[in-house]
Amino acid sequence: MNDMPKITDICASDITRMAGLDTGPVPSYPYYSPEYFELERENLFKRAWLTIGRVEQLPEPGSFVTKNIEIWNAPIVVTRDSKDHIQAFYNVCAHRGNQVVLEAKGKAARFSCGYHGWTYRNDGGLLGIPDEANFFSVNKKTCGLRPIATAVWEGWIFINHQPEPEVSLETYLGGFGQAFTNMVWGNATKSILFEAHLNANWKVIADAFAETYHIPCIHPATIGSTFANRVNPFSRPISAEFWGPHRQVSTFGNPDYAPPTHARVEQMAYANIDTGNVLGAAQKGAMEAFLAHPAVNPSRSQHWAVDVTWAFPNFQIDLSPGGFWSHRFWPVSPNSTRWEAEFHIPDATTARERLQQELYVARIAEILLEDVTNTERTQRGIESGAFPFMQLQDGEVMIRHSLHHVDKWVKARTVAEALA
Numbered sequence: 001m002n003d004m005p006k007i008t009d010i011c012a013s014d015i016t017r018m019a020g021l022d023t024g025p026v027p028s029y030p031y032y033s034p035e036y037f038e039l040e041r042e043n044l045f046k047r048a049w050l051t052i053g054r055v056e057q058l059p060e061p062g063s064f065v066t067k068n069i070e071i072w073n074a075p076i077v078v079t080r081d082s083k084d085h086i087q088a089f090y091n092v093c094a095h096r097g098n099q100v101v102l103e104a105k106g107k108a109a110r111f112s113c114g115y116h117g118w119t120y121r122n123d124g125g126l127l128g129i130p131d132e133a134n135f136f137s138v139n140k141k142t143c144g145l146r147p148i149a150t151a152v153w154e155g156w157i158f159i160n161h162q163p164e165p166e167v168s169l170e171t172y173l174g175g176f177g178q179a180f181t182n183m184v185w186g187n188a189t190k191s192i193l194f195e196a197h198l199n200a201n202w203k204v205i206a207d208a209f210a211e212t213y214h215i216p217c218i219h220p221a222t223i224g225s226t227f228a229n230r231v232n233p234f235s236r237p238i239s240a241e242f243w244g245p246h247r248q249v250s251t252f253g254n255p256d257y258a259p260p261t262h263a264r265v266e267q268m269a270y271a272n273i274d275t276g277n278v279l280g281a282a283q284k285g286a287m288e289a290f291l292a293h294p295a296v297n298p299s300r301s302q303h304w305a306v307d308v309t310w311a312f313p314n315f316q317i318d319l320s321p322g323g324f325w326s327h328r329f330w331p332v333s334p335n336s337t338r339w340e341a342e343f344h345i346p347d348a349t350t351a352r353e354r355l356q357q358e359l360y361v362a363r364i365a366e367i368l369l370e371d372v373t374n375t376e377r378t379q380r381g382i383e384s385g386a387f388p389f390m391q392l393q394d395g396e397v398m399i400r401h402s403l404h405h406v407d408k409w410v411k412a413r414t415v416a417e418a419l420a
C-alpha cells in the first residue's frame, strides 16, 4: 500500500536528546538501595508538593477524608471547613498522639478523639478537654490539630511536608501548571478507586505506566491493537513535552481500530466516543470542552490515544478521548508501594450507557492487572544485582526523565536548586 504513512511522519523521534537527557544506561540501585530510599524520603517526598486527591472528594462544608502518607510516617485528615477552606492536618491528637479521625471519609463539624475525648473543630481548633481542671497549664490555642501546608491547583489538592514550603505550589508546577490552566475535569465528582500494595519500589510501579513499549507484549488481547498497528508496531510515542521535572508524552492510537464484529458489547461502547482509540465512560459530544483544551493532544495528531502526564514525582494524570484518570504511587519502603488508580464515570442515563460503563470498568481492571503482574518479578530481578544498569530506549524517556529529576532532588541542598 503506497499511501501508508511512514512511522517518522507520525511519531516523535529523539525525544530523549530533545529533553536534554543522556542516552546511556541508567543505574539500578535507586530501585532498591535503602540509603537512596531515605534520601528520597527526606529530600524529595518531604520537600515536593504531593497530590492527595480532588476537591470534589470534599463536596460540602464539613466533608473530610483521611489518608496515610507512609513516606512521611504520617496519618493525615483533610477537611473542608464551614468557610469552605480546604486544609490538611496531621490526624494526631495533641493529648497523647492517638489518631483522632478513624473513618476513611465522612462529614462532621467536630472530631472527638476516641482515647480520652479531646474534641476538635473541622478547622483544626481544639474545642474541649474533658476534666480540663485537672491539667496544669495546657494552652488550648497551641493544641489544635497540627496543620500541613495545603494548596489547590485546578481542583487537585496538594500537600507539602515543609511547614513553610520553600516554594509555592504555583512555582513548583511552573510551566506545567500554566499549560493545564482552566482544564475541564469532567466527571470528577464520581470515581472508582483501585488500590493495591505491591512488593516493588515505587519507581518500578510508576515505570509500568510510563511507557507504551510494553503494550504489544503485556496487553496483546486488551489494547494491543488500539495502541499499535502495522505502521507503528511497537507503539512509539507521537509527541512529548517537558516542564522542569514535570512531563507529558502523547501516545499513539490506531485510528483504524474497530472492535471485531463478534464483540457486540465492545462495539456499543466504542460507538459512544469520537475517536475510537480507547474505551471511555463518557458520552460522545460531552467531551468537547475537554478535548479542545490545548494541553490535550497538544500536537493535534490524528493518531492520538492518551496523553500520559506527570506532575513530579508520583502523580500521573492520563488524558484520553473518553476523559481523564490518575495514578498516585506512594512509596512505603525500598521495595514496597501503595498504588492508587482512580477513574471517573458520569451518571448513566440509559441502559446502554450503563453497559458501556460496566465494560469500561471491567476492561480497566483487566489492563491494570496486566500492568502490575510483572512488577514484583521485576523488583526481584533488579535487586539481584545481576545488572547494575538498565537499558532505556527513546520511547521510555519518561522513566529516564523521572530518574534524572529524582536524583537531582536527592542531591540538591534546596528546592530552588532542585528545580533549577
Ligand code: FES
Residues within 6 Å of the ligand: 093, 094, 095, 096, 097, 098, 113, 114, 115, 116, 117, 118
Ligand atoms: S490521646 Fe486523644 S484524647 Fe488522649
Ligand SMILES: [Fe+2]
Residues within 6 Å of the ligand: 208, 209, 214, 215, 218, 219, 371
Ligand atoms: Fe500498560
